[in-house]
Amino acid sequence: xxxxxxxxxxxxxxxxxxxxxxxxxxxxxxxxxxxxxxxxxxxxxxxxxxxxxxxxxxxxxxxxxxxxxxxxxxxxxxxxxxxxxxxxxxxxxxxxxxxxxxxxxxxxxxxxxxxxxxxxxxxxxxxxxxxxxxxxxxxxxxxxxxxxxxxxxxxxxxxxxxxxxxxxxxxxxxxxxxxxxxxxxxxxxxxxxxxxxxxxxxxxxxxxxxxxxxxxxxxxxxxxxxxxxxxx
Amino acid sequence: xxxxxxxxxxxxxxxxxxxxxxxxxxxxxxxxxxxxxxxxxxxxxxxxxxxxxxxxxxxxxxxxxxxxxxxxxxxxxxxxxxxxxxxxxxxxxxxxxxxxxxxxxxx
Numbered sequence: 001x002x003x004x005x006x007x008x009x010x011x012x013x014x015x016x017x018x019x020x021x022x023x024x025x026x027x028x029x030x031x032x033x034x035x036x037x038x039x040x041x042x043x044x045x046x047x048x049x050x051x052x053x054x055x056x057x058x059x060x061x062x063x064x065x066x067x068x069x070x071x072x073x074x075x076x077x078x079x080x081x082x083x084x085x086x087x088x089x090x091x092x093x094x095x096x097x098x099x100x101x102x103x104x105x106x107x108x109x110x111x112x113x114x115x116x117x118x119x120x121x122x123x124x125x126x127x128x129x130x131x132x133x134x135x136x137x138x139x140x141x142x143x144x145x146x147x148x149x150x151x152x153x154x155x156x157x158x159x160x161x162x163x164x165x166x167x168x169x170x171x172x173x174x175x176x177x178x179x180x181x182x183x184x185x186x187x188x189x190x191x192x193x194x195x196x197x198x199x200x201x202x203x204x205x206x207x208x209x210x211x212x213x214x215x216x217x218x219x220x221x222x223x224x225x226x227x228x229x230x231x232x
Numbered sequence: 233x234x235x236x237x238x239x240x241x242x243x244x245x246x247x248x249x250x251x252x253x254x255x256x257x258x259x260x261x262x263x264x265x266x267x268x269x270x271x272x273x274x275x276x277x278x279x280x281x282x283x284x285x286x287x288x289x290x291x292x293x294x295x296x297x298x299x300x301x302x303x304x305x306x307x308x309x310x311x312x313x314x315x316x317x318x319x320x321x322x323x324x325x326x327x328x329x330x331x332x333x334x335x336x337x338x339x
Binding site: 006007010011013014015017018021022025028029032033036037038039041053054056057058061062065066069072073076077079080083084131135208211212215216218 | 237240241244245247248249251252255256277281282284285286287288289290291293294295297298300301302304305306308309312313316
């Protein structure tokens with residue numbers, strides 16, 4: 001009886017949630033929106049410095065979100081590293097060596113690096129941009145890590161710190177400098193928009209890849225003798 | 233009723249499934265997955281609802297893109313924390329006794 005109640009109550013609660021959400025969705029969908037955002041955006045596109053609306057919103061019109069996002073990422077990365085069991089994130093003992101992976105990544109890594117560069121560049125006028133490129137770059141790093149390639153920059157030190165903080169630091173620097181030059185905080189000076197956006201996207205790519213890779217690497221590894229953890 | 237609205241309703245459904253899983257499941261990784269399901273449902277609602285009236289809208293799409301990146305980082309951090317917790321305590325759920333685990337419990 002108690003067990004049935006323990007299943008039924010959450011079931012009823014979540015069904016009520018779905019019904020409530022559905023009803024409010026229905027009423028929102030039926031009402032007229034006061035602002036036509038796509039039209040507003042299309043009217044401002046040639047001020048944004050890029051040709052793709054999503055990139056324009058991310059890095060120009062709502063760059064506050066992106067700035068705070070990279071801040072969240074850096075904090076998550078630092079927390080992850082400080083939670084790691086191992087003193088060094090890049091220990092020769094932690095490398096695996098698998099000949100199949102090694103052969104595979106000789107083909108894959110150049111291609112993935114190329115793809116990351118393309119995605120970064122494509123963000124200006126089609127889907128793509130810093131986050132996609134950073135994710136591909138991080139995947140590349142994960143593959144290298146699994147294949148046993150030494151990743152010296154993951155050792156605690158200057159390179160790791162710079163890599164984690166670079167994107168946020170450059171973004172914040174641009175924001176503060178443009179504020180000091182007389183514009184609003186995070187408003188790029190006219191004429192400099194495109195180069196600034198490309199610079200920020202590039203450093204963001206590196207930092208995002210670095211954070212994701214650090215989070216992957218810092219999951220505690222298998223030397224603790226814990227049950228079910230050391231059979232790899 | 234447009235296809236975009238269907239996405240929004242699917243998102244609401246995902247929110248419900250995720251909420252049920254989040255309450256009901258014991259294993260921390262399952263809880264994390266259920267929580268991610270709620271997040272994905274929210275993204276679907278945001279994009280689908282905005283797309284319903286006036287075609288593709290870049291503003292919610294950009295917000296959802298930001299949200300996806302943050303949720304990836306948060307998930308990875310949660311996994312690091314869960315593994316650390318498992319190493320320290322040996323438990324996979326927050327309750328100390330796993331003996332009375334119900335359906336889909338801690339096994």
